[in-house]
Every structure is written in structure tokens, then in C-alpha cells.
Amino acid sequence: MQFRRLGPDGPEISVVGMGAWAIGGPWRFGWGPQDDDESLAALHKAFDAGVNWVDTAAVYGLGHSEEVVGQAVREHGGEVLVFTKCGRPWYGRENNEPTYDLRPDTIRFELEQSLKRLGTDHVDLYQFHWPDTETGTPVEDSWATMADLVTEGKVRWAGLSNFDVQGLERCERVRHVDALQPPFSLIDRSAAPEIAWCAANRTGVLCYSPLGSGLLTGGFDADRVRDLPAGDWRRTSDEFRPPRLEANLEVVRRLEPVAERHGVSVAAVAVAWVLTVEGVTAAIVGARRPSQVDGWLPAGDLRLIGADLAGLA
Numbered sequence: 001m002q003f004r005r006l007g008p009d010g011p012e013i014s015v016v017g018m019g020a021w022a023i024g025g026p027w028r029f030g031w032g033p034q035d036d037d038e039s040l041a042a043l044h045k046a047f048d049a050g051v052n053w054v055d056t057a058a059v060y061g062l063g064h065s066e067e068v069v070g071q072a073v074r075e076h077g078g079e080v081l082v083f084t085k086c087g088r089p090w091y092g093r094e095n096n097e098p099t100y101d102l103r104p105d106t107i108r109f110e111l112e113q114s115l116k117r118l119g120t121d122h123v124d125l126y127q128f129h130w131p132d133t134e135t136g137t138p139v140e141d142s143w144a145t146m147a148d149l150v151t152e153g154k155v156r157w158a159g160l161s162n163f164d165v166q167g168l169e170r171c172e173r174v175r176h177v178d179a180l181q182p183p184f185s186l187i188d189r190s191a192a193p194e195i196a197w198c199a200a201n202r203t204g205v206l207c208y209s210p211l212g213s214g215l216l217t218g219g220f221d222a223d224r225v226r227d228l229p230a231g232d233w234r235r236t237s238d239e240f241r242p243p244r245l246e247a248n249l250e251v252v253r254r255l256e257p258v259a260e261r262h263g264v265s266v267a268a269v270a271v272a273w274v275l276t277v278e279g280v281t282a283a284i285v286g287a288r289r290p291s292q293v294d295g296w297l298p299a300g301d302l303r304l305i306g307a308d309l310a311g312l313a
Contacts, residue, residue: 001050001300004281006204007178010157011053011081011124015275016300018046018054018293019208019286020069024061028098031288032229036068038289043072045290047080049297055181055206055284057085057129058114059098070118082118083125083206085161086110087132102132102142111154127159127181131167139167140174147175159204165197172201179204181284184277186255186270186312187212187239187248199279210274210283211267215239215248216255217295218266258308264298271299273312 002015022031023039043054054073056065066084073080086107088098115121126149132142149155159179160171171177180198182191184207191207198205211217213234225240234240239248255266262269267285274283287293304312 003052006125006157006206006281007176008202010178010204013053013081013282014051014300015282016051016271016296017083017206017282017284018043018051019284020054020056020065021060022286022288023068024056024065026231027059027062027096029059029233030061030231031233032231034288039068040072040075041290042287042293043069044076045293046287046297047072047076047078049293050300051297052079053081053083053124053282055083055208057088058110058117059085059088059090059129062090062096063113063117066114066117070120074119081124082120083127083159084114084118084123085127085129086114087129100130100133101135101137102128102139103135103137104141104145107142107145108149111149115154122153123155125157125159125179126155127161127179128163130162139170143171143174150175159206161208163194165193168194168197168201168203172203177201177203179206179281181206181208183207183209184274184280185210185212186216186251186273195277195279204281205279206282206284207274207280208284210271210285211296212239212248212270213237215245216252216267216270218252218255218259220249220252254312258304258311261308262302262304264302265295267295268298268302269304269308271296272302272304273309275299276304276309 003012025034056069090096090098146158157178161181184191259266259269285296
């Protein structure tokens with residue numbers, strides 16, 4: 001397993017981290033019903049193999065993902081860094097509909113709830129999940145609250161997720177942004193400007209959806225898309241419907257000879273490609289079963305050669 005430092009003053013983390021979005025179970029943006037025992041087994045599989053961090057969020061499964069993550073970390077017993085997020089509260093709202101809210105009091109309330117679910121007294125990396133588009137709160141005020149939480153010892157490092165360059169710059173003027181979490185993969189390179197900004201400003205980058213939410217695993221075709229459970233958000237995603245679906249599956253076909261050359265899965269190649277991008281620290285890869293961890297784990301020590309990269313560019 002390769003390790004890299006998250007920013008100039010952050011922790012040494014494995015280049016692949018465990019993503020806990022799907023294991024939250026059913027909710028508006030869920031992946032359908034999940035088996036908690038399988039989720040726990042997948043988490044332990046990753047931790048035992050050298051993955052030393054897990055990324056979750058309060059809103060995943062409306063708190064359930066954090067509960068499962070907290071249990072797995074306690075059971076593991078070793079040092080596993082826990083990264084989570086705030087800013088999508090649903091508490092007391094009709095039909096538990098999440099909103100976008102980064103008011104200072106909301107940030108503090110969400111952190112306290114997350115700490116209870118995780119069973120800990122601090123979060124290693126606390127992140128704003130999305131910009132606040134609902135309350136009109138200046139992001140500078142929100143980020144100042146995050147800085148206070150670091151000073152108070154409730155948060156070790158502070159990060160942003162899904163923020164653009166303008167948002168990064170506004171926060172950076174208040175306090176250094178330790179990490180950014182953008183979506184990035186062979187089929188979604190839209191975060192390239194943000195990753196470049198992070199490289200220039202010594203901000204770590206944790207890329208999520210490096211497998212295109214499963215499209216780049218090599219296990220998808222049109223029949224499987226049709227068979228996705230009713231509660232799986234991917235059923236309504238343009239990336240999983242024509243004409244994008246055909247284009248995305250063509251990318252998978254281009255990955256196959258590279259995977260064969262290295263004796264690994266297509267998924268491992270897709271993740272390893274993300275790790276070659278300048279400025280990227282690590283990739284967040286989800287799994288709901290131990291077998292899924294086996295598919296992408298070799299990316300943690302896979303070094304793509306020049307011919308591989310030329311064919312994927």
C-alpha cells in the first residue's frame with residue numbers, strides 16, 4: 001500500500017480510502033437496501049489490508065452510515081482515521097428532505113450528532129459537504145466556525161467537498177483549506193481546475209467516485225442497469241442511460257487490455273489512473289461487500305507505465 005501526506009501538515013494516508021456512501025442504506029440519494037453485516041465485513045477487509053481511513057457523511061442514510069462506520073472502527077481497534085461531512089441537515093424537515101445549510105449553529109449541531117453516532121470525541125477531517133445555497137450565510141462565517149472547531153480540538157483537519165475555485169479562495173483567506181473532495185474519474189474530469197488550485201496551494205485532494213459510481217468496475221451493462229433496485233439513485237442518472245451509458249462502457253473496454261497487462265481488475269486500473277493526476281492525494285472508493293474491496297484494492301500499489309497512460313489520456 002502506498003501512502004501520501006494530506007497537504008503539508010496533514011496525516012499520512014493510504015492512497016485508497018474506504019467510501020461509506022452506499023452502506024448508509026435507503027434514503028433519497030441512497031443505493032438501495034444494504035446488509036449491515038456485509039458492510040462491516042467490507043470495512044474490516046479494507047482496514048486489515050492497510051487502508052487507514054474511511055470517508056462518510058452525516059446525511060448518508062440519514063446518519064446510519066456513520067453508525068456503521070463507528071462500529072467498524074471500534075471493532076478494528078487499530079488507528080483508522082474518520083473523515084465525515086456536514087451541511088446537508090434533514091433534522092425535523094418534512095419527509096427528512098436534506099437542505100443546504102452551513103450556518104454556524106447548524107455546523108456545531110451536526111458535529112455533535114456525528115460524534116455521538118461515531119462514538120468518538122473528535123473528527124479527523126471534517127468537511128463542508130456542499131456550498132450553502134439555502135440560508136444566505138457567507139461562507140467566510142461558516143469557515144470561521146470550522147476554524148474554531150479545530151482550535152477547540154473537536155476537529156483535527158478541515159476540508160471542503162464539491163466547492164469550486166472561487167469557494168476555495170474565499171475560505172483560504174479565512175483559514176487554510178486542508179483538503180478538497182471533488183468527483184473525478186476517467187469519465188468525469190470536470191474538477192481539473194479545482195485540483196490544479198489545490199496543487200498550487202498545498203491543499204490535499206481526495207477524489208470521490210473514481211469508478212464513476214460503479215460504471216468503471218467492469219461489471220456493468222445495460223441489463224444490470226435495468227435491474228438496479230428501485231431505491232438506487234443511479235436509475236435516474238444520465239450517466240447510466242443512453243447515450244452516456246454506451247460511451248462510459250466504451251471507456252471500460254479501453255481499460256481491459258491495461259488491466260490484463262498488469263494482472264489486475266479494470267476497477268484497479270481506473271482508480272490507479274486517478275492517482276496519477278498531479279495534485280491528487282488519494283481516491284475514495286466505495287464497497288458494500290468484501291469482494292468489492294478485492295476488486296479495487298490493488299490500485300493502492302499499482303503503478304501505471306507510460307504506455308498505459310497514453311492509451312487512457
